Amino acid sequence: MDYLDELFGLKDKVxxxxxxxxxxxSHAAKALAKAGASVALVARREDRLLALAENLSKMGVRALSVPADVTENSQCERIFDETESRLGPVDILLHGAGIAKLRRAENHTREEWDTVMAIDLTAAFELSQIFTNRLLGRGQKSGRIIYLSSVMGLVANSVHRCVSYQAAKHGVHGLTKQLAIEWAKYGITVNAVAPAYFPTEMTIDPATGQIPEEMLKRMEQFTPMGRTGLPEEIETAVVFLASPASTYVTGTVVPVDGGWTAW
Ligand SMILES: NC(=O)c1ccc[n+]([C@@H]2O[C@H](COP(=O)([O-])OP(=O)(O)OC[C@H]3O[C@@H](n4cnc5c(N)ncnc54)[C@H](OP(=O)(O)O)[C@@H]3O)[C@@H](O)[C@H]2O)c1
Known part of the structure; x- marks a missing residue:
């Protein structure tokens, strides 16, 4: 095994x-797979998961599509049941599912608030709880939890008005710290990655496939590096937090933000 493999390799991990x-x-899943992990792919759109699983399988990776809605507690249990029976016990949980609802705070509806909280924050907690209880149940001595959070969990949002997202992502950082201290004794590390803006379905206009120009200008203006992130730029932080290289890193948030939170 070479030095980089020893530090970052995830062979035999699920x-x-x-x-x-x-x-x-999806980039996080690809990154973990490229580092050697078997991956269970979770979201609601099964066609997308199957396509990614097929691509990863071609790379020689064990990849499983597990369609589910993470806001349903019973489906969260099923996600783990299916993964464990097909791939084995889960070593790494990465909660990347998230949504944002854009609306000024004074007009934000209770329904929008509840929806965002359910996916971005409550599911993060419920999945983590199931992960840890199962890990303890089988006497496993280590595990990794990683949340895809946001710089919006660290600072207010100068580009969009989305109060529920701000609150949920700040909540994710509180969850990160509290679970890290409660579960350190179990050998579980809990960390978050905080991206600034990246072109994904969350930020692009589906009609053009691009971030709307006016928004893009503001995103670039508030980013010291003057550009949005490339989705693959999320991968190294994810692999680091999942890998043997980060055994002593817990309760922290790693910004991948082109300097967004530096000023
Ligand atoms: N893009 C950015 O600029 C940016 C910046 C900072 C942080 N983030 C964070 O990064 C994470 C990923 O976002 P993204 O930008 O990649 O957005 P995206 O392309 O819209 O992806 C969101 C993902 O969440 C899944 N999802 C939504 N609701 C779900 C539910 N109820 N059950 C299961 N899966 C659900 C979606 O899958 P289905 O629709 O198939 O269920 C999709 O895979 C989010 O937590 C987001 O807050 C993004």
Missing amino acids: ALVTGASSGLG
Whole structure:
């Protein structure tokens, strides 16, 4: 085994990735697979998951499509049942599923608030709880939890008005810290990755496939590096937090933001 493999290799590990049907979650899944992990791909759009699973299988990776809605607690249990029976016990949980609802705070509806909280924050907690209880149940001594959070969990949003997303992502960072201290004794690390803006279904206009020009200008203006991220630029932070290289890193948030939070 060479030095980089020793540090970052995930051979024999099983990763469960939510939000794997598009954007940053699918890149995170690919990254973990390229580092050697078997991956369970979770989201609602099965066709997308099957296509990604097929691509990863061609690379010699064990990849499983597990269509599910992560806001349903019973489906979260099923996700783990299916993954464990087909791939083995889960070592790495990455919660990448997320949505944002754009609307000024004074007009934000309760329904929008509840929907965002359910996917971005509550599912993060429920999946983590199931992951940890199963890990403890089988006497496993280590595990990794990684949340795809956002710089919007660290600062207010100068580009969009989306109060529920801000609150949910700040909540994810609180969850990261609290679970990290409660579960350190179990050998479980809990960390978050905080991207700034990336072109994904969350940010592009489906009609053009691009981030609307006016928005893009503002995103670039607020990013010291003057550009949005490339989806593959999320991969190294994810692999680092999942890998043997980060055994002593927990309760932290790693910005991948072109300097967004530096000023
Ligand atoms: N793009 C950015 O600029 C940016 C910046 C900072 C943080 N982030 C964060 O990165 C993460 C991924 O976002 P993205 O940009 O890649 O957006 P995206 O392309 O819209 O992906 C969102 C993912 O979440 C899944 N999802 C949504 N609701 C779900 C549910 N109820 N059950 C299961 N899966 C569900 C979607 O799959 P289905 O629709 O198939 O269920 C999709 O795979 C999110 O947490 C987001 O907050 C993104």
